[in-house]
Amino acid sequence: MVGYGALVWPERVALHFGADLHADWYGSRGTAILVAVALGVCMAAAFVGCAALVSRIPLDLLNVPHPSYWKQPEHVAELRRRSAEDMYHLGAVTIFFLAGVLILAVQASTSVDHRLSGAAPILLIGYLGYLTGWTIWLWLRRYRPPAR
Structure with missing residues (x-):
C-alpha cells in the first residue's frame, strides 16, 4: 500500500485530518512514505x-478473568500461550485497520478537496x-475455565 501511495501521492500530501475529515496538516511525499513505513514497523514490533x-x-x-x-x-503455560496469541491477533487487526486508514489517506491526498471519504468514520x-x-x-468465552 505504501508503494501505491508513493506512486500516486502528489508532492504535497495530507498527513493529518481533523474531526471534520478535512486535511489540516501537510507534508512532502517522502515524509508520508517515511511516516507510513515507520508506523507500520513500529506497530508490528510493538x-x-x-x-x-x-x-x-x-x-x-497479567490481568485475566478467573485468575x-x-x-x-x-494452567500458566496455557494462559501465556493464549495471551501471546491474543497479542498477535490484536496486532493483525490493528495493522489491517491502519492499512485501511492509509488507503483512505491516499485517496484524500489525491482528491480535489483533500477530505477523507465517509468510509473513514465507518472504518x-x-x-x-x-x-x-x-x-x-x-472475557466471557476464551478465558472461561472449562466445566469440571
Whole structure:
C-alpha cells in the first residue's frame, strides 16, 4: 500500500485530518512514505514484543478473568500461550485497520478537496466495534475455565 501511495501521492500530501475529515496538516511525499513505513514497523514490533513479553512477565501483572484458575501452576503455560496469541491477533487487526486508514489517506491526498471519504468514520467505528466484541468474547468465552 505504501508503494501505491508513493506512486500516486502528489508532492504535497495530507498527513493529518481533523474531526471534520478535512486535511489540516501537510507534508512532502517522502515524509508520508517515511511516516507510513515507520508506523507500520513500529506497530508490528510493538505487538510482537508484547507477545514475547507474555512469556516472561510476572503472573501478578497479567490481568485475566478467573485468575484463581489461570494462575495455578498447571494452567500458566496455557494462559501465556493464549495471551501471546491474543497479542498477535490484536496486532493483525490493528495493522489491517491502519492499512485501511492509509488507503483512505491516499485517496484524500489525491482528491480535489483533500477530505477523507465517509468510509473513514465507518472504518473507525468498525474497528472499535470489533475490539469491543472481541474483548467481550475474551472475557466471557476464551478465558472461561472449562466445566469440571
